Amino acid sequence: MTTTVSAPTPLSARVYRGHAVGDAITMAWRNLLNIRRNPQLLVFATVQPVIFVVMFRYVFGGAIQGSLPAGQSYINYLMPGVFVQTIVFGALTTAVGLADDLSKGLIDRFRSLPMARSAVLVGRTLADLVRNFFVLILVCTVGFIVGWTIETNVWGLVGAFGIILAFAYSLSWLFAIVGLSVKDGETAQAVSFPILAVLVFASSAFVPVATMPSWLQPWARNQPVSVVIDAARVLTIGGPTREYVIKSILWIVAIVAVCAPIAVARYRKVT
Secondary structure (H helix, E strand, O other), X not given: OOOOOOOOOOHHHHOOHHHHHHHHHHHHHHHXXXXXXXXXXXXXXXXXXXXXXXXXXXXXXXXXXXOOOOOOOHHHHHHHHHHHHHHHHHOHHHHHHHHHHHHOOHHHHHHOOOOOOHHHHHHHHHHHHHHHHHHHHHHHHHHHHOOXXXXXXXXXXXXXXXXXXXXXXXXXXXHHHXXXXXXXXXXXXXXXXHHHHHHHHOOOOOOOHHHOOOOOHHHHHHOHHHHHHHHHHHHHHOOOOHHHHHHHHHHHHHHHHHHXXXXXXXXXXXX
16 A cells, blocks of 8 residues: 655645735734834834924924915925925835844745745835824824914815825835845945935925025926925815826836836845
8 A cells, every 4th residue: 555645735835815915914013013122213203203393393494484485384385395204214114124134034034934925025015104104193293283284175184195105105115125135224224315315305395496406406396205295285285286196196106116026026036
């Protein structure tokens, strides 16, 4: 009598689509818990945007107010810029988290488990989306305390938050590439900051683009951070919204379409 021994089932075959969703949610929860254990990222995500609101409202606001159209409040101009600036700098969490996981060998341990390989990247980007939502609520509350008002309606605010969060999700894929391309979290921070600085400070976040040097204005006016800020600004202050909203959606779709496949390919290479 002979006994037939079946070949072991490949790890990938043991993961079903329904399990892949659960795996991604589990990884997202794990990443949210990690933020609490990393004081540097926690402070960066909560205290930094509050400091920016207070500083620009009370320190620089008086100097910048004169460059705005007559009758426009600087705090109402400022807040959409602070919202987007916050989620752009928050994208650093994606790069640092993935770089740390790689350097500590956690990604290799995840590969040995019967879980979907997509769960690591999807879970990371979902966790960052949730974190960005709560940070925006915090900054919104601080904005109301210092005098921010919505000049349109609540649906304009909801639309602005929707665009900002979608942009935050797209940036998570961009900085996932950075995190998967460096050796540790410190290097990820060093590589990411120049990118963040160019995107945020050469934009319409804090001052009108018209006040910048003429050679800088084309970049500052059309780069993705400015486009998303302008869309959020017209949705909360008022004005023609169609052009700005369409441009911001195109930028979001383009970033995800380009960066997500590159991040996935990079993840497969390094793991």
